Amino acid sequence: MKQSVAVNKSEELKVAGMLKTLLFKINFTLPRLDGKGLARNLLIPVVSIILFIVLWHFGAKALFTIEADYKIQKALTEQGQVAADLTQACIDSGDISCQPNTLPSPAQVWASFNTLIADHKVISADKLAFREKTAAINEKRIAQGKEPITYTGRPSFVDQIFTSLKTVFAGFVLAFLIAVPIGVIIGLSKTLRNSFNWLIQIFKPVSPVVWLLLVFMIVKTMTKDSNQDSAFIISFISVGLCAMWATLVNTAMGVSSVDKDYINVAKVLKLGPLQKVFKVILPSSLPLIFTGLRITLSVAWMVLIAIELLAQSPGLGSFVWEEFQNGANDSNSKIIVAMFVIGIIGFLLDRIMLIIQNTVSFNKNATA
């Protein structure tokens, strides 16, 4: 992208999409960042973010007041006036031991975010120290043909993110490897399309939970003898199976709806069947395949959380569930932090797919 240098000047412009890029191509000038342009591209998003935080803050405060009043009332009816006063004083002092359990405020969430980052630094340092300590021993163990000692401490929040990304990536690759070839084959033959249609229509709406259970039944037996991490295998296969349908349907549709002119060209040039598929049909259905892959990736990321939660597989999903079960005073705000992180990563994944789509396919008009 030649114009990326210019676009980078304003993060907001990147989001402004194709129309602007087109303008760039025509005269290579920055769109004027004065008056309307500035307001639309920078001011309004910033204002809306501030508005959101303010609303959240007051909403959280209102919920907090309701919870606190209830707590004081309860102390009053059960233990009398003294206990109620004590509770009131405790809540007002900000002591974490008696804070009402409710929606955390933006400030609390920000604090939790910092805690999680600090926690990650501590754990990373721990890990590094462990590695240095065991380096010599591990060398000996490997020389003796034994398994090296690995760090088995608690994973940090950032580690969980990477575990989740690994799972979702594995699931996405699986979905890609299953859905695209089958989609192409189904798309090429009307008979196959008709015979597979019922299967797709029935399995497409099945909930991720059911897929997980199905995969669990099979993988559990198949990994009985090995000491592999079956939780990871189960979760990535389930993610792949849940998410592959969009790609399957889109690929089949793309392949079956190739412009008749291109097919005629292939016939007139007398391309062989394989060449016809790889040189004409696949390139022309690439935009639709990529749309499917983008949906697949976002679905994969979405179901991943639920699946990790159920499969006891490490990652953001189990982080959220553990925090919920934990019930510590900052658990709620940690859950909200995880929510934002999940959302932002999902958004970034979609952007990356869009960039790949735009570089690979001839149809440069794809937008969010």
Place this chain on the structure above:
Amino acid sequence: MAYLELKNVAKTYGEGTTKTEVLTDINLSIEEGEFVAIVGFTGSGKTTLVNLINGLLKPTRGEVLFKGVPVMDTSHERGVIFQNYSLLPWLNVGQNVAMAVREAFPKSNKKEVKARVDEYVKMVNLYPAINKRPKELSGGMRQRVAVARALAMNPEMIIMDEPLGALDALTRGNLQDEILKIWSKDKRTALLITNDVDEGIYMADRIIPLRPGPNATLGPEFKIDIERPRDKTELNDNPEYKKTRNAIIAYLMGIGEERKSASKKVYTLPDLSPKSYVA
């Protein structure tokens, strides 16, 4: 034996009640090296006729013979220039042409393919744009790529389906000259389908009108006895040109009249007047 021969060819689309016969009793024979133009109204089945000849479609009745052998499939011997260019948008000019060259000459190596591609892209004056995608080209340039692609396969016969229909008059004229120049160089057999009578007269040896479909069939042929190379400006004063042009147009207009009068059914309307609701 004619080079290309159509014997009582008919083509129907659909089944049962939706069945329509687009072409009926098409008889045509083209000699080697001839330039024949078929002129007809839009929607008269011209594209169907082209597809029957190039092998994309099979006739419902009758036979299409190419050098005495029935046409069963497409062939590299018959190059086609489509109405809507049909370039592959994900390939650039050179790649579009190269794809055809590789198919027509499977034994040639990379260097030979490149040389041939360059030769034909240069021939249609597009060498500076060889790395451009079809989207970046004008309509006339795209059509030139299509011409280069068809000719690079070295076909014995060129079939052109309204190749210049979507172009403006000036570009059209230029491309007509270019196609004629290429054709006259090695006198390939050419079949041009067009809706422009002047274009037909300027380019072809013979003009055959196609009567409008359904049940379209070929009309009587008109020979163009004007010496080549023809000059567009002089053509206007040529009595032969005027005569042929008037005859063809009169014939086509006659068909148009026939068509109109064929549907002249008298409908009697019921004798009603609007009811008044105003009190």
